[in-house]
Amino acid sequence: MLERWSRGLKGLGNWTAGVMDAFYGALGTPGKYLQDFLNGSWLGHPLHPVLTDVVVGGFTMLIILDLVSLIFGANFRDPSLIILGLTTLAGIATILSGLTDFKDTATGDERNVTTLHGYTNVASILIYAIAFFVRLGGSETTGQILAIIGYLVISVGAFIGGHVVFKYGYMVNHNAFSRGRRAKEFTPIMPAVELAENTPTKAALGPTALVLVRRGDVVYALKETCSHAGGPLSEGQLQGGAIVCPWHASHFRLSDGAVVHGPAHTRQVAYRARIQAGQVEVEGPVG
Numbered sequence: 001m002l003e004r005w006s007r008g009l010k011g012l013g014n015w016t017a018g019v020m021d022a023f024y025g026a027l028g029t030p031g032k033y034l035q036d037f038l039n040g041s042w043l044g045h046p047l048h049p050v051l052t053d054v055v056v057g058g059f060t061m062l063i064i065l066d067l068v069s070l071i072f073g074a075n076f077r078d079p080s081l082i083i084l085g086l087t088t089l090a091g092i093a094t095i096l097s098g099l100t101d102f103k104d105t106a107t108g109d110e111r112n113v114t115t116l117h118g119y120t121n122v123a124s125i126l127i128y129a130i131a132f133f134v135r136l137g138g139s140e141t142t143g144q145i146l147a148i149i150g151y152l153v154i155s156v157g158a159f160i161g162g163h164v165v166f167k168y169g170y171m172v173n174h175n176a177f178s179r180g181r182r183a184k185e186f187t188p189i190m191p192a193v194e195l196a197e198n199t200p201t202k203a204a205l206g207p208t209a210l211v212l213v214r215r216g217d218v219v220y221a222l223k224e225t226c227s228h229a230g231g232p233l234s235e236g237q238l239q240g241g242a243i244v245c246p247w248h249a250s251h252f253r254l255s256d257g258a259v260v261h262g263p264a265h266t267r268q269v270a271y272r273a274r275i276q277a278g279q280v281e282v283e284g285p286v287g
Contacts, residue, residue, distance in 0.1 A: 006112035013115035020103035038100040041262035046171045051094040058087030066144045091125040104248040104263045110168045117160040124154035173266040174230040186281040202234035220254040221273035228264035
């Protein structure tokens with residue numbers, strides 16, 4: 001049902017993603033570090049859901065104070081105003097983190113439903129911002145009514161957000177349930193002569209796809225499926241000691257799969273690799 005309702009937002013979603021791409025592109029290298037921060041690459045999981053908890057928790061506390069005030073006649077005007085103001089600011093930060101994640105969202109229904117989620121929450125934060133200034137001007141009852149409306153809208157947005165995560169695996173580690181086959185000892189997977197120097201090469205350890213990179217006698221091996229959105233790392237490019245996903249430009253360190261730059265926030269599964277008797281052999285995964 002949400003998919004059907006959101007398909008009319010396709011143009012808006014594509015435009016929004018394009019604007020965010022242009023914004024970060026114009027910032028250059030500082031923009032890459034800002035994106036890493038807002039994606040949560042430094043945190044080990046997305047920053048956006050951390051901020052959404054702050055927002056939903058803050059607005060829930062506001063509703064509780066308003067209800068106690070209405071039922072028992074208590075005066076919570078000042079604390080309510082502080083909570084409303086600070087939580088609205090947190091909501092703006094949440095929107096920024098969400099937009100940063102959104103620019104690397106898959107197209108189709110996933111992007112459409114995510115667009116519906118995002119703009120529903122933008123609407124709720126606008127309502128809360130209006131409620132703040134209305135309350136600041138002394139219209140307490142009107143501000144409380146607006147806060148209730150905002151809470152209903154943000155609850156709908158949260159529901160849609162849950163749908164995006166649990167149906168589409170949005171910003172979820174794509175290797176979480178498939179770490180790959182384990183090789184308890186070094187296992188040959190291809191002849192060394194077939195592994196070109198400094199060229200990402202796809203190989204297989206049983207059913208598990210790996211990407212190999214050879215530099216002299218040193219071989220690096222990572223799981224080939226990008227943890228961010230499932231991109232094929234064997235089609236990526238090398239940049240220093242990292243491999244760059246061709247889909248959304250996540251950078252992973254070759255030596256251990258650690259995230260160098262997002263939007264990925266979960267390290268790649270890494271294997272030990274070596275050249276032995278003319279064969280490329282792998283063992284692991286590591287960790």
